[in-house]
Amino acid sequence: MLTLLSIIFIAALLAPFVHRLCPKYTGAILVTAPIAMVIWLLKKIPEVGHGHPVTESFQWVEKLDLELAFHLDGLSLLFALLISGIGSLIVLYTQGYFKGHPQQGRFMMYIIAFMASMLGVVLADHLLLVFIFWELTSFTSYLLIGFNHNSPDARNAALQAMLVTVLGGLFLMAGIIMLAGAADTWRLSEIIQRGDVLLAHKNYLPILILVCIGAFTKSAQFPFHFWLPNAMQAPTPASAYLHSSTMVKAGVYLLARLHPALGSSEEWTLILTTIGTITFLLGAIMALGQKVLKRLLAYTTVSALGAMIMLLGVGTSYTIKAMATFILAHAFYKAALFLIAGGITHETGGETSVDKLGGLRKAMPISFACAILAGLSMGGFPPFFGFVAKETWLHALDHYPLLVGATVIGGAAYVLVGFAVGFKPFLGKMPAELHAHEIPLSMRFGPIVLGLCCLAFSFFTGSIGHNLVQPAATAIVAKELEVHLHLWAGFNKAFVISLITLMIGIGLYCSRSFLVATAGRLGVLVKFGPDAAYQFLLNGVLKFAAWHTRVLQTGILRDYIRVTVLTTVALVGAALVRAGGFQRWENLAPVSIRIALVAILMISATFATVHSKSRLRSILSMGVVGFCMAILFTFFGAPDLAMTQLVIETLTVILLVLAFHHFPPFRHGSKKRTRATDIIIAASVGITISLLVLAALHVQTPTPVSDFYLEHSYKEAHGRNVVNVILVDFRALDTLGEITVLTIAALGAYALMKLKPKKEEGGE
Amino acid sequence: MTSIILRTSTRYMFPPLIVFSVYLLLRGHHFPGGGFVGGLFAGSAFALYALAYSVSDARKAFRQDPRDITAGGLAIALLSGIPPLFSSHAFLTGTWWEVPLPMGGVLDVGTPLIFDVGVYFVVLGVLLTVVFALGEEE
Amino acid sequence: MTLLPSLPITIPLAGAVLCMLFRRNIRAQKGIALFTSFLILLTSLTIFASTKDGTIAVMNVGDWPAPFGITLAIDMLSSVMLLLVGLLAVGVSAYACFDLDEPRMKFGFFPLMLILLMGVNGAFVTGDLFNLYVWFEVLLTASFILLALGGERAQLAGSIKYVTLNLLSSALFLAGIGILYGMAGTLNLADLAHLVKDGARGDLLTMVAIMFMMAFGIKAGMFPLYFWLPASYPTPPAAVTALFSGLLTKVGAYSMIRMFTLVFDSDPEFLHGLILVGAGLTMLSGVLAATAQYEMRKILAVHIVSQIGYILMGLGLFTELALTGSIIYLAHVIIVKTNLFLVAGAVNRLKGTYDLKKLGGLYSERPGLSLLFIISAMSLAGVPPLSGFFAKITLIIAGIQIESWAIVVVALGVSLLTLYSMTKIWAYVFWKPAPEPLPDLDPMPKGQWFVFLLPMVGYTVISIAIGVFAGPVFDYASEAAAQLMNPQAYIDAVLGGV
Secondary structure, eight states: OHHHHHHHHHHHHHHHHHHHHOTTSHHHHHTHHHHHHHHHHHHHHHHHHTTOOEEEEEEEEGGGTEEEEEEEOHHHHHHHHHHHHHHHHHHHHHHHHTTTOTTHHHHHHHHHHHHHHHHHHHHBOBHHHHHHHHHHHHHHHHHHHTTSTTOHHHHHHHHHHHHHHHHHHHHHHHHHHHHHHHHTOOBHHHHTTOHHHHHHSTTHHHHHHHHHHHHHHHTTOTTSTTHHHHGGGSOHHHHHIIIIISGGGHHHHHHHHHHHHHOSSHHHHHHHHHHHHHHHHHHHHHHHTOOBHHHHHHHHHHHHHHHHHHHHHHOOHHHHHHHHHHHHHHHHHHHHHHHHHHHHHHHTTSOOBGGGOOOTTTTOHHHHHHHHHHHHHHHTOTTSHHHHHHHHHHHHTTTOHHHHHHHHHHHHHHHHHHHHHHTTTTSSOOOTTOOOOOOOHHHHHHHHHHHHHHHHGGGGHHHHIIIIIHHHHHHHHTSOOOOOOOSOOOSOHHHHHHHHHHHHHHHHHHTHHHHHHHHHHGGGGGGGSHHHHHHHHHHHHHHHHHHHHHHHOOSOHHHHHHHHHHHHHHHHHHHHHHTTOOOOOTTOOOOOHHHHHHHHHHHHHHHHHHHOSSHHHHHHHHHHHHHHHHHHHHHTTOHHHHHHHHHHHHHHHHHHHHTGGGSOOOOOOSOHHHHHHHHHHHHHHHHHHHHHHHHHHTSOOSOOHHHHHHHHHHHHHOOSOHHHHIIIIITHHHHHHHHHHHHHHHHHHHHHHHOOOOGGGOOO | OOOHHHHHHHHHHHHHHHHHHHHHHHHTTTSSOOHHHHHHHHHHHHHHHHHHSOHHHHHHHHOSOHHHHHHHHHHHHHHTTSHHHHTTOOTTOOOEEEEEOTTSSEEEEEHHHHHHHHHHHHHHHHHHHHHHHHHTTO | OOSGGGHHHHHHHHHHHHHHHTTTOHHHHHHHHHHHHHHHHHHHHHHHHHHTTSOOEEEEETTOOTTTSEEEEEOHHHHHHHHHHHHHHHHHHHHHHHHSOHHHHHTTHHHHHHHHHHHHHHHHHBOBHHHHHHHHHHHHHHHHHHHHTTOOHHHHHHHHHHHHHHHHHHHHHHHHHHHHHHHHSOOBHHHHHHHHHHSOOHHHHHHHHHHHHHHHHHHHTOTTSOTHHHHHTTSSOHHHHHHHHHHHHHHHHHHHHHHHHHTSOSOHHHHHHHHHHHHHHHHHHHHHHHHTOOBHHHHHHHHHHHHHHHHHHHHHHTSHHHHHHHHHHHHHHHHHHHHHHHHHHHHHHHHSOOBTTTOOOHHHHOHHHHHHHHHHHHHHHTOTTSHHHHHHHHHHHHHHHTTOHHHHHHHHHHHHHHHHHHHHHIIIIIISOOSSOOOOSSOOOHHHHHHHHHHHHHHHHHHHHHHHTHHHHHHHHHHHHHHHHOTHHHHHHHHTOO
16 A cells, blocks of 8 residues: 555656656556556455455654554545545546646646545554644645635635644644543554543543544534635636545544544534534535535535534444445535536636526537536436435434434535536526537546446445445444445335425525525625634734734843843742742851952942943943952952953953944933833842852852862873963863854954945845 | 154063063963963053054054964964874873973973963954954044 | 864864965855865764764863863764754855855855854763853854844844843853852763752752753743844844754753753753743744744744744653654754745845745746745644654654643644744745746856755755654654653763762
8 A cells, every 4th residue: 555655646746747748648647646546446345345454554653653554444445446536537637627737747746645645544544644644635735725826815715724624633633642542552443442441531522522623624514614615716626626525525534434433422423413414504505505616516515524424423324324325426426516617617718607607518518418417416316326325314314303304405405506517507598708618538537437427326236335335334333234225225205305305406496596696695694604703813813923023022122131131030039939038148258358348349330330421431430340350359369360350351441442433422321210120120130149149159069170170280280370271271172162252253343343234235 | 642652662562561471371381371361461562552653553563464363373272182182182181292401401391382372372363353453443 | 082072163163264264265265164064064974873872972171081171972962963063064054155245255254154063063062061151152252243244234233132132141151150160069061960969959959940041041042032033033144044043042952951951850840840831932922923924034033933942842841752852853943944044045035035025926936946945834834744743743742641731732823823824935925926026136047056956955855854764763862862861871971980
């Protein structure tokens, strides 16, 4: 599996080059990669069908227990086949759709990379690996939705889809890490055997909620559904592929996968059924009033995803069978309709509105034929596969009358959409301004194959049920079950409801113009919808960020210093308080008079520095502080330091005087109030540090390293002047560093004085 | 700024200052002094010269570009760490040679002393780079 | 060892001295700088090879036994940092040779850059507290001058803020050293750790630790001490900013990790708790500040703050896995962030601006550059399987493992906002058509353009490689983290089992 996946990833990387080398056959060349996958998967059907999953595992990151582990069971197989099968058709379709487009190569790259990622999601057996691929699908989806990058709508939709799905992804990340912790393994195939442990675990509910949020955002469940219709900004091949038949089903897949682990609780049923049903109905109802081809389809996709979650939430083996069947049916008719819709728009010069289309049957007969097949399957008309799915579904919901009611409403909406997309553009009179021709060969494969499947599957229900649906359902339920699909299950209750649904649907279609008008009038409601909430939230965060930055980054150095200093004082103070305050006054060495005198002189000089009204006086007073320091050094027996200090002080004064006439006139910039604050802040720092130093004095030092220096200075370092020996021998590396500092300081001073920006450049 | 008194006294002060700075450098290992202070003294001497005469005169008197002296000093300090490597001691290990003097007695010469010479030149060069540049700014 | 551990310091110094001696010959300086950078990389590779089995490379400078002389000690964390410096040195000096203006080169860019590298390397190899201070001074001086070099108004305003706040850090650092020396009578880190473990000076030690936390916090750009960073980083040329972004704050973070695993590990509840709170606020504040910006360099610059938050998060959580995450994050962010600044520099070179609102259309015009940007940007945002993803998820797992929920929530939220601001750059600079057509200021021939992009290609490949070869990377990082969590080996190696 890894090999095949890698081949598809490599195909994606090569796509731009292939496109450059032979632009006419890009699709044909690249499609070989997914087709190889399809063939391999088809060959595995018997094996997997008999309950022998195919597994594969390679070590990746040992310390994280991350393995490239793959596991192909019935559920994975069903999804993987859809992904690679429809993917192959999409790649071919893209060839025609983007004929002559300069960025076709990039589009191919993105969509094939997406395909590989999506296959990864459904094949991976390691939770982290699932997550890695999951995020990759979000990312490739971003690039695909924003493909028409010159359009601001496309860019915003891309961002929205990405933010919503990645937000969900983060919840999911937390969820899976907790899940793995609770189950004590990252392996999905092991996790699903530990349902009892998980159910009893204290983190069960948080895990469930986190995983659900992740799945719901990806699968566009209420209240996160809004990104999906907006994502229709993507080029049609991407919409058909990602946003109807594959990526959006990742959430459904994940929940189905985890059903054995998390599924047998009331919370599960409650959350999934409620959210699923709401989404199912909401999507269906919203679809009724849509005018744009792709949005009609998008809302029914939302609805269909809701239905899958709903069926999964109910969680009986019947509903799960129904779900698996519906996934299959939906993938075919929806992808086909998308591709046909894309073809119509493509061949009519960009027309997207249903109501401006008509009479295309003559110009586009092949598309029309496919559209009929897919549209009727979507509506659930016998003998199409959509009908089979709908029958199974209704049959499974036998004991849930409310959900049956919902299904009738939803199903009716599907009929409307099936007609609106499958028939409306082709029938009636062709508007005069419309020019159309049939889609090119490469774009025909998809609709034809998918459309035919919508019909043909109905006549192989036994085989489909046995080979695809049954293994998938078995994997979801995690126990043996038998699936028998029937095209004709007899004249039973389900059939009657089906008929009623169809009739309501046809009725709705006839009153479509009224529905569209009503939807237009209700458009104001959008202001209160989740899409508006998203905007509100995003703007709120941006506003908060701007406010935060204004308040914190004032651009005034004084503020920065204050914050820095106060933080330090506060935290050191907190530690001081935590240590029970300062209690060690005793034991200080007596202060001699000469030291006291020097100290007083220093303090007064400091005050003079701060207070003086002229710069020269400040400099001189500062010099006094320095000289006092030198005196202190001599008191404590460090003549070297004293000497150096003296020379340095002298030179500082000289340099400052030299630099004097470059300075602007002297003035006190600060107000009295700020000075008062500054005094308090400065004093607090001084006190804190002094307290710390005093406290430190009381610690008995074992034997300071300086003793060693005194002892070894002459004996081993050939020098009587310990200070100098420290500088050039014991700690010569420090000195090397310091003279480097001096060197570059000179270099810098020189450069700053000599290198001035050219006038005309101004601020670069 | 140029006064006769300053010039004259500088002329007499200058050579002793330089000699004193070298003296400080050399005695540093045993008595207060060392490359740092020595360099500062030497630099001050040239700074004084620049004050008394002019920066360009001081530059002429100095002959070299002070930046080269700085870099050279740094190079000396760095290189002084290398000899001990040949006797498989660590970088910057003090290595000493006893050089017999012609008049009898021995001179203790070691890499730390060479290091200190480097320091001397760096300090001198740095000081003059800045002083000259500042002085030329008018 | 008598030489190897000191080479990361001496080689760049030698290169710098040579550059200074060849003051007037820019071509020679370029050659020296490039050659020295390669030597730095080579040295770090050698050191990396000799320490990757967990050996701690110790060298007593001047052959004075520890704790009396200055000891250089390179453990796995140090050697991976050295390696990153080497990688950075090569790429950035190549970029600078290509991109930097003549006057800046003439006035000492190359020696300053090499000395900056020397300071950074020194900080990573030293096992001595005061020596660490010296290297901080070296890199502070060098970086200050690099910031101001050119003397443009914005540069000067930024560098004044930079130097003032960083001097504050130095003052705190020095005061802390003084107090600690007064308490312990030693400056050798291992010896300090040794004494701290023996003695019962907990309260005072905690207070001193906070001074160090502040000193390093300023350097690292921790909240609320990071103001110098957004004020100064976006002002110098791209090569300088790239170098800074890769190195300066990371030295602060490194020192914080070193000190708070080796010396100040006696009161983790309070100290590491404090670091964790700081980490959360840092990542949040940084990313919010980035969200509010509409200038490519500014966005990237304040994002550094946010990423420092992640690095410190690992230290705050203070488990082996968390430190593993920090180390990977360090490596990841050094490479990726530097690269993003280089790409931003390339954009500026082409279009003459960093302004998001004026830029546009680069996706169609420059697919190669776009690819380099999007990979790095997504890596920063944590999109798998790039380097950022592994760094981030490790920290998240570590957080969840010890049920430190608040920081996990913050870290996850911040990563969403990171994604937002990265896609903002992408959408504005690359996707959006330029509001007014911007002609290429520097239409390079294809070959030259490729050479120009080469360092960026290299860093992008490294970022991908960290993800693809996450196995060995993790093995290494978790060994390094284990060394940090069990400092006895370090202490023994330095003190010879005293």
